[in-house]
Each structure stands twice: as structure tokens, then as C-alpha cells.
Amino acid sequence: MISKAQQKKLVNTALKVLKNSYSPHSGFKVGSALLGKNGKVYAGTNVEFDAFSLTVCAERAALFNGISGGEKKFNAIAIAAGSDKFIYPCGLCRQALVEFNPEMEVILITKSKKVKHFILKDIIPNYFKLNRV
Ligand code: THU
Secondary structure, three states: OOOOOHHHHHHHHHHHHOOOOEOOOOOEEEEEEEOOOOOEEEEOOOOOOOHHOOOOOOOHHEEEEEEEEOOOEEEEEEEEOOOOOOOOOOHHHHHHOOOOOOOOOEEEEOOOOEEEEEHHHHHOOOOOOOOOO
């Protein structure tokens, strides 16, 4: 379990970065903050393009940021929705994140700061894992 102080930092970062979302097509803002094993926090927002399929979710944007920062393991992620309903990470993001720690704590936040917690592996059973030969 991450500490209360770490939780607070993640939640605040996800809410803060939500404002930077570039979502001219859907108008739906998402902000995310990942806690690296070394204690650093990496933020990400969704980014949308005129060529729609290039869209990147906030969770993977944060993950790319963390990997670029030299991290290999993440202990928690906060995902802030630009609406009053919780949003769960999409299937692509679940797979991307689980490869870096199935035990990752996931914290969902709504715009009005309602919070929900769970463990990543519980929402992606039997995820793909490469059997290296
Ligand atoms: N989106 C995320 O950033 N994270 C999710 O978990 C689900 C969806 C984004 C992608 C797109 O920019 C917008 O939300 C609407 O689908």
C-alpha cells in the first residue's frame, strides 16, 4: 500500500494535469499520475489528433513519461476524469500498465473528487504475458 501522502500527491497531480488534456475531438479530459518505484510522480493527459486513431490515453502518456524518466516499475496510478463519473482504464492501457506491475494500486477520481481504489490485476484477469523462449 502506498502512503496517504503519496496518494494525495498522485490525486492532486492527476487533477492538475487534467487541465492540460488536448482533446479537441471528444471534449473529454483525462489526467493521470503514475508513482514510480523510486518515489517520483509522472503525469500524462490524453492527446487527440485529426487522424483519430493516433489518440493516446492519459494513462499511457504517463507511462511513456515514466519509462522515459528511467523507471521500470510503478506502484500506483491515479486517473482523473473530466466528468462526475469514474472512468476505468481502457483495455489497451490495462495491458500496458499490467506489464509493469500487476499489483499496481489504481485510484480513480471524479471531477468533484470522489475516489475509488482497486488493484490493477483484478480488472485484467489472464492478461497476456510473453513466454520468453
Ligand atoms: N481516454 C483516456 O485518456 N483514458 C481512458 O482510460 C479512456 C479514454 C481518452 C481517450 C480519448 O481522448 C477520450 O478519453 C475519449 O475517448
